[in-house]
Every structure is written in structure tokens, then in C-alpha cells.
Amino acid sequence: MANYLSISDILVSNEKVTCKFLHDLPKMGYLDPSCPEEDLKEGTTTDIPLWLAESLSSRRPPLVSVDLPKIFKETYREIFNADACTVDLHKLNQHFYELGCYVAKYDIKGEVAKTLINTFRQRFRMILSASVSTDSMTALQPLSASERDRTATAMNTEKALSGWLKRGDCPLTTANMVANHRKRKRAEMEML
Incomplete structure (x- = not known):
């Protein structure tokens, strides 16, 4: 899923997510700016980049438990499911869909994936109208980065x-093969 050379993927993986450390980590106190000690204690909650959270949670045993970002929690999911077209995704999170794909694996119930699909379905008509709009600046304003890319395309x-x-210099015509096929069919039908 990760694309090493993609700037948007780098930006998404640098998003901060809240994590709770499940074990004591010696000499890792610098990860939590409010920690006065050199060691990071079990139960400490702090924000770390997504790429680091993924690597720490994929270990056996996992060193951290990852919380969903605020925009994928229950209150925002209700807003997206009610009317996603009213939300300005550019202000909320420019890489909404990409971040959702990353954090969906931390959602046990699978609600994040459903929300991503429902949000895109609801916003598709808005993306389509923005693509043919003459006033493109106001139409593009509430769209996320990936929606803007699709609109530009x-x-x-x-x-x-x-x-x-x-x-108009090359009008559409019937292919010779199709025309010959129709003539043969007509000839066969006349013989019967």
C-alpha cells in the first residue's frame, strides 16, 4: 500500500496519531516531550508519526496500541454518514482517504472502511460537478487532495x-467488418 516515492504518501505517513505504550521503553523518553525521564513508562500516551506507530504496533508483542485519529472517531463518522458533502475535507484533512486507508487496520469494527466508501459515494456528484464547473476555485475549495486530482483529470x-x-475532421463511421457482417446476415435472412 505504501509508495516510497509518493510525496502524498510521505505526508500521510507523517501524520501524528495518538498511541499508548504497552511496555516500558528504556532510553525512549524523548518520544514524549512532556516526559522528564529518560525512559518511557508503560501506559504513557503520546502523539507519534504514523510510520513509527505502524512499526511499533506490528512487532510481536506490540509495543503500542494506536488510537484512531479524531476525524475517524464516532462523532465525525456520524457527520460523514449523514451528509459528507457539507464537510470541507481540505480544511479537515487534505489526505482524508489515504489516511483512512492506513488507519482502517486499527479499527476493529471496520467502521472506518465503511465511512470512506460512503463518504466518496456521497461526494462523487460534487466531484463530478466540480469537474465541469466554470467557477473551479469555489468548486474545488472543499475537496481533499485526492478528490482534486480526480477533478483535474x-x-x-x-x-x-x-x-x-x-x-469534426474524422467523423465516426461503421467498421467494414461490421458492415460486411450485417450484409451477410441480411442475405441469410432473405434466403430463409
Whole structure:
């Protein structure tokens, strides 16, 4: 899932998530800025980057338990399920879908994955209208980074299609193979 050379993936994996340490970690007190000691004690809760949280939670036994970010907790999920089009994902989290894919594995109930799918389904019409909008700045404002990428791709495709249709120098015609097939079918039907 991770893409080593992707700037957006690097930004997503640097998002801070709240973690609770399950064991004492010697000489790791610097991970918690409020810790006056050199060692990190069991039960300490602190925010660490997602890439570090993944590596610490994937160990056997896991060293941390990862909490879901605020935007994927129950209150925000209710908002997204009610009407996701009213939420400004750009202000909330620019990489909403990518972060959701990363943290979905820490959601035992699987609600994050359902929320991501429902949110995109609800916002698809808004993305589609933004791709054909003449006032693109206001239409793009509430979209996340991945939604903006899809909108830009749709805009380019729409422009290319419009240009091709206006050009008109190569009208669509029936392929010879299809025309010959129709003639043969007609001849067979007349024989019967």
C-alpha cells in the first residue's frame, strides 16, 4: 500500500496519531516531550508519526496500541454518514482517504472502511460537478487532495473530448467488418 516515492504518501505517513505504550521503553523518553525521564513508562500516551506507530504496533508483542485519529472517531463518522458533502475535507484533512486507508487496520469494527466508501459515494456528484464547473476555485475549495486530482483529470478529459468533438475532421463511421457482417446476415435472412 505504501509508495516510497509518493510525496502524498510521505505526508500521510507523517501524520501524528495518538498511541499508548504497552511496555516500558528504556532510553525512549524523548518520544514524549512532556516526559522528564529518560525512559518511557508503560501506559504513557503520546502523539507519534504514523510510520513509527505502524512499526511499533506490528512487532510481536506490540509495543503500542494506536488510537484512531479524531476525524475517524464516532462523532465525525456520524457527520460523514449523514451528509459528507457539507464537510470541507481540505480544511479537515487534505489526505482524508489515504489516511483512512492506513488507519482502517486499527479499527476493529471496520467502521472506518465503511465511512470512506460512503463518504466518496456521497461526494462523487460534487466531484463530478466540480469537474465541469466554470467557477473551479469555489468548486474545488472543499475537496481533499485526492478528490482534486480526480477533478483535474476529469477536467482535462472533458476538454480533450470537447476539442475532439469540435474538430469534426474524422467523423465516426461503421467498421467494414461490421458492415460486411450485417450484409451477410441480411442475405441469410432473405434466403430463409
